[in-house]
Amino acid sequence: MNPSIKPACCGTASLGEQDCSSANVVSKPTLTRYILLGIAGLAVWWMVYRSLAPFAAWFTYSLLTLPRGTHLGSAMEFFVFESPKVLMLLTLVVFGVGIVRSFFTPERTRRILSGKRESVGNVLAALLGIVTPFCSCSAVPLFIGFVTAGVPLGVTFSFLVSAPMVNEVALVLLFGLFGWKVAGLYLGTGLLIAMVSGWAIGRLHMEKHVEDWVFQTHTGNGVKEEPLDWPTRIRFGVEAVKDIVGRVWLYVLLGIGIGAGIHDYVPENFMASIMGKSAWWSVPLAVIIGVPMYSNAAGIIPVVQALLGKGAALGTVLAFMMSVIALSLPEAVILRKVLKLPLIFTFFGVVAAGILIVGFLFNWIL
């Protein structure tokens, strides 16, 4: 994996006070301008996106004059087409998610979730996990903040599972490289695992395995929330793009490079014997290997690309990817500060079981 990749840590945007105050005087015409700019930007984005395929063909066969129908030619065309395509998708989605996230601070998410009944709460928490800014180093303060505000334990866990596991970067990469079906499956099953495992933990009534001091902690809004306006939200989006795309572009190119490299060179069914459908034990093995490992979603995609391209079964690879990004040894160590061991084991056990089922399900359906 890539232990050197820093976790997607602690929010992205940073705003100064002057900017906020000057932005507050923005009037309606400015908003209209932003909307028009947005539409124009989208149109340009779409036109560029559409012309990537002909460009890649022209670049490979006319400019570099590589002969058609060769390994090198098709690998080059694949790389020149896929790289800008995925990076453009990533930029658009991260920008959009950045703006959406400006509406969902952790404080607000907590307000929505506190006092919700369990089943409804689990569903809401899993969904909010996607849009609330989250980083693994904030997991503990967030956990305490939720639990002490009256969010049920199981609902809190739904959030803690969904926030890292359902990741917008992974979603875009899966969409760009494997199509909307795989991306949709990842989104749907990720949410489902978060909902069900949180619900299961709630049913087990494990409140007594939370460290005692947690419930004695008084939490509240230490920071006062200022209402945001549109220019500020757009700056959030831009900051998110700078931060996330700036951090992951190398791994994206690496992933596509691996994809292009093995496109024609490595035998098609290289992985099939050990990670193919017929090897049922490959799913539990993928989870066992994946759970202790840590990588962010972008770092794992090159590996996914390489495995899938060479005949590994989708369910096995998906299980591996989910267990790497959703659970990790460092996270267990962090959570040990607030959870006693039985609850940590239950948490990891329930989520790993969920991932296992998803892995088997996909290998069986597809």
Add this chain to the structure above:
Amino acid sequence: MKKIQILGTGCAKCQKLTENTVTAANELGVPYELEKVTDIQQIMAFRVMMTPALVVNGVVKVAGKVPSPQEIKPLLG
């Protein structure tokens, strides 16, 4: 004398926030005392849900993000 506290359990962003804060304080030339709060129970006492956080004279100024030294300066003033 400003009392500056950096709340965080030691992740990369916490180091960055400390660096930026020190830079800002030195450029302003204000006398300050810097403390890193790494104990989770003490961090929770400040009622923040995201780390890293910047606290000046007991007031939480920033939580969950790393502002640039330029953006920190007015918070120290």
